[in-house]
Amino acid sequence: MKLLLINPNTTQAMTDRLERVARTAAHPDTEIITLTAPRGVPYIASRSEAAIAAHVVLEMLAAHAPSVDAAVIGAFGDPGLLAARELFDLPVTGMAEASMLSACMLGARFAIVTFTPDMRAWYSQAVALAGLERRFAGVFCPETHPEDVVGAAERQREALVALADQAARAGADAVILGGAPLAGLAGEIGHMLPAVALDPVSAAVVQAEALVRLAPRGACLGSFARPRAKASTGLDPVLAAWIAQTKTGR
Amino acid sequence: MKLLLINPNTTQAMTDRLERVARTAAHPDTEIITLTAPRGVPYIASRSEAAIAAHVVLEMLAAHAPSVDAAVIGAFGDPGLLAARELFDLPVTGMAEASMLSACMLGARFAIVTFTPDMRAWYSQAVALAGLERRFAGVFCPETHPEDVVGAAERQREALVALADQAARAGADAVILGGAPLAGLAGEIGHMLPAVALDPVSAAVVQAEALVRLAPRGACLGSFARPRAKASTGLDPVLAAWIAQTKTGR
């Protein structure tokens, strides 16, 4: 199967990191195709940046959805996830949702550990939107934003282990290491934690593979029913064609 | 005070209708400035269209926020509302949120009555996002989408009264007539209903006025803390300047 891994951030190095981790988690048969956002910010860290990214994610999917079996949105707050499910007829997973739902099969409650306090509100909102508050033990993060976002996984390793420990003592059976800069870290520090460590991009990849096996094409049409065809103004032509249903999937 | 009324749909006639209703609800001292979305779809009716609109709303606010006291997002699902609150330091209200919260002061439970089944999922999600499910009696709508969206308020009047009646019998003390095409209808049919009828654009306007009186400038900076300054790629220059904080408010 072909899996599209979309990085809604504009940083190519982050895409490379996500791809490496995704490759490890994916089944050997799975072909992974990556895309980096052509517009937006280097690293999404707020609801406003995510709102912009959601639009760009739809544009990227409009261009590539017809040629893949499933897509992964590679930013932890899942910008554009529900919108994408509605507009495109292939399984789409997001790092936050996929890791939270996977965590629900590995413990009673999960926590999110991340590298900056900036994400707390946005991540908590993702939990609420998923209706998973009763399984949620909180966001655990350092008190200040790091200078070096890209190198956070390496530089903050000790602090992140301590935060995961604190999350476990607060009742979390599973700890999600959230945020694209921490991609792959769960595999490296998992053995040091008293709780199951979950890597969000790995979770999004294995869940996309799982959905492909479960949800044959067409069925998706029924669920998140595709919006009516519409003319539009000033949008990216490929996305506009998709909305107008002059271009409609596989 | 100056109030910016943003129509995230591209239909000018809808803007005109919203403005007429807003004018009636607003205090005579309030100056209302309207904007129609330069990009997007004629009438937003899905999560994907709302995701695109959220981006456009941010662009419109970036251009006009510095010259007004408050803003109203004039589409019922409130595209871009939380993102706008985070990025701009003025009160911003949305038709769905403002009418739901107002309804909470007029009864124990509220319902949303609208003209098409297309909106059910998106509207229900707005209730969940606001954390108001315990006050919610449901979405009541016809079973099929009308051919004429713009004329819905006039053509479906009888059916909408019947739906509101049904909502009241299902336990709703207040009925929100949701969707921009129904703007102003509450004032016209309210006396025919057994429940309080609420007009969303009126609610958004009076709540924006209320917030301006409550929340002096500056205080807003603290709440939805403004995201860190960032460079960006390929965005609308005014929005990009706002994100880069090279242009920062009033």
Added chain:
Amino acid sequence: MKLLLINPNTTQAMTDRLERVARTAAHPDTEIITLTAPRGVPYIASRSEAAIAAHVVLEMLAAHAPSVDAAVIGAFGDPGLLAARELFDLPVTGMAEASMLSACMLGARFAIVTFTPDMRAWYSQAVALAGLERRFAGVFCPETHPEDVVGAAERQREALVALADQAARAGADAVILGGAPLAGLAGEIGHMLPAVALDPVSAAVVQAEALVRLAPRGACLGSFARPRAKASTGLDPVLAAWIAQTKTGR
């Protein structure tokens, strides 16, 4: 418009303070009429005192509702609020409810900061009754009851700022300074806080004004349907007449 500001406490000095703050928040056109409870306790601080006050509030409203456009119940736990909405056909707001709902338009979560631990249970119950627990970050208060309740705003200022700070760090985007003795304090210390500070009496006033604009007379009859006419025994004659519907509003 004419706004009735009811102080359910028997302390006239508290009424004067509430009036001063209300006057600042209200639109210049709004005429404010104040009443101090003729029976009850100097300062309501428990569910039992609030239960008594609810009865007195209904008596006060029975006497004055016909001559005003809206009423504000000036005690933070809103004694008699839902009962009043049911019995009288004018908008009635309460300090707790109005400030909580206003806070929901200024941030994701709100906290209540107050001057005594005595109020914790009653205030938390107000949040639950409003169905707003998912937006609530907790009550923050000193560990002991102050000797001087009336002077709490002045004497505890530093401690209250620290509590608000603590509330903000615990995830509150907005902080409600609850309790009549703190009326007006938000305006004075708001600039020192990392979160939006909300004054409850101001919120109750601007929300009462907002509801007057939204809910024309008559509509209220439908929502909280007026109880059937009834004879009664031993009640205040004006309230009894209201319950018997021999005296019925404007």
Added chain:
Amino acid sequence: MKLLLINPNTTQAMTDRLERVARTAAHPDTEIITLTAPRGVPYIASRSEAAIAAHVVLEMLAAHAPSVDAAVIGAFGDPGLLAARELFDLPVTGMAEASMLSACMLGARFAIVTFTPDMRAWYSQAVALAGLERRFAGVFCPETHPEDVVGAAERQREALVALADQAARAGADAVILGGAPLAGLAGEIGHMLPAVALDPVSAAVVQAEALVRLAPRGACLGSFARPRAKASTGLDPVLAAWIAQTKTGR
């Protein structure tokens, strides 16, 4: 043990009915003392009437609490229940709360069946206040208010059986026959229902007996901590003495 059964309604015939049913449920050792409200309405059927009754219940308890072991509030919405628990140091139960909590030990979900649509809002609020919404299957009642409230149990018997049946089919394992006029009906029609029938006054009596065995005096002081002593104005002298703590319990 001595059990005080307070009827917050002013109708003596209703007190007599409650007493008969209570006598059947109580242990033979239990002495039951009844009181009928000296002020108020013949039959409480709204939040405003309940608010008035709460005050009267406190007055009645202030006069009699010192001479009994426990008290039952004999109106289904439990007027004054939480206030009474706070002010007096004896177990106090209410018909709604006691029957709901008993129902939780007899099935997964309970419903309330009653004889008039007037009670729906007030009863639903009692469920929410108890935090038991997840166990609640709804209020089931006829569409119109009966002319004869006192004779409802006899005249509506068939209709009430049908409503209980409907409640059971909607998932209720236990059905509470709510409202003082239906006191004792559960014992008469229980064998005709597919669900367990619960009589609220019986539940309130057996729960009061149970609490007396569980909660020795003194312990109660800790829980709902007694409010501070206070002077008051214009209140019933016995209640005022209680609030001033110049008269304090057994």
Added chain:
Amino acid sequence: MKLLLINPNTTQAMTDRLERVARTAAHPDTEIITLTAPRGVPYIASRSEAAIAAHVVLEMLAAHAPSVDAAVIGAFGDPGLLAARELFDLPVTGMAEASMLSACMLGARFAIVTFTPDMRAWYSQAVALAGLERRFAGVFCPETHPEDVVGAAERQREALVALADQAARAGADAVILGGAPLAGLAGEIGHMLPAVALDPVSAAVVQAEALVRLAPRGACLGSFARPRAKASTGLDPVLAAWIAQTKTGR
């Protein structure tokens, strides 16, 4: 009445302790018959051990239910409680559920204090299963498991008082001393606590007595409807006969 007190643990000394406490709480008329699990572990402290115990509890009930009026499951997580209610037509109570529901009549929120961190997950799950999370203030326990489980009540007394104190300060009006080794402790240390202390086995006993008075035989048939008769393989013959309905109750 005859009350069956089932100890799902295999420790006879624990049964003796439970019986002593039950005897104190029960009405003098109540005859208490005890049973100790013939299979299982000395002290259940996990979900897997409770799963095994649930089966054994059903076997014990199959053998003895016909000869008693009610049964109490004497382990705090209530192994087999819902299953027992479904299969047998007599009131069955459990220590956790009965004490939580009793606590709801003595305060707004309850906490569970116990002697080991091992129980935290299982006890929290019991609260969730009962749908009582909104009334729950948390599990309070020492950080490490004691060497001496049976003697925990005596050896940890001081620590348990401190934990109960901490629970009260965290907002618990009632404190449940959970876990069979703590049976009876509430009566001994209750006077030292700022909150109402509840003994679970006492609560289970008085609630079983209360249900017997409320729920006449037969009515139970309707609620948790008895599963259809079935053949089975390899089960305890008495339990198998019960499932096959060749042996059916009193």
Added chain:
Amino acid sequence: MKLLLINPNTTQAMTDRLERVARTAAHPDTEIITLTAPRGVPYIASRSEAAIAAHVVLEMLAAHAPSVDAAVIGAFGDPGLLAARELFDLPVTGMAEASMLSACMLGARFAIVTFTPDMRAWYSQAVALAGLERRFAGVFCPETHPEDVVGAAERQREALVALADQAARAGADAVILGGAPLAGLAGEIGHMLPAVALDPVSAAVVQAEALVRLAPRGACLGSFARPRAKASTGLDPVLAAWIAQTKTGR
């Protein structure tokens, strides 16, 4: 990888059906080993039967867990699932949980469609236990229990399609066809439904595969911490050895 598929029912034909469906969903590399319960009932349809099955599931896992990579519990209410996760250090999935969590990635709300009203209470409890009530649209089932359980999928096909349709119109985006006798039906009737159809055994299989990729051995030790080693009495020797930790995993 080796996947253990446990049928907690004693019917071999049901195991065969589950295996056929599992084989279709599983990756070609996955080896599937099936087990049929040696004790219990032919088809589990109640909480009491599930309680017995939970014990048997633990015995089956004790015997086979060391030789496989993951296990699937093949009955829709997931008997023994949480207990198994606690006691064994391999991923274990259940048909109900896995299909509900998968459904959360395919739509906003899911419904369960099944072939008998007998399962309603047990299935609803599974949703509550998973904390997924906010995503749940209800159980949809025929009004009477079918005579032929094993042939339900074939005989009731039309009725089940109608129920799924009704579920979709009630707001379900995804429909889970629950109950072992319906295994595989989703693949056959999915194209006839307006919502995504989900097969629970397929979901449990693909999720078990996904977890194996995500959760390397050892990590599981931390999450659902293994209970302390214990002596036991009268249990199956292999399970007893596991509980005594004289036999411990792979």
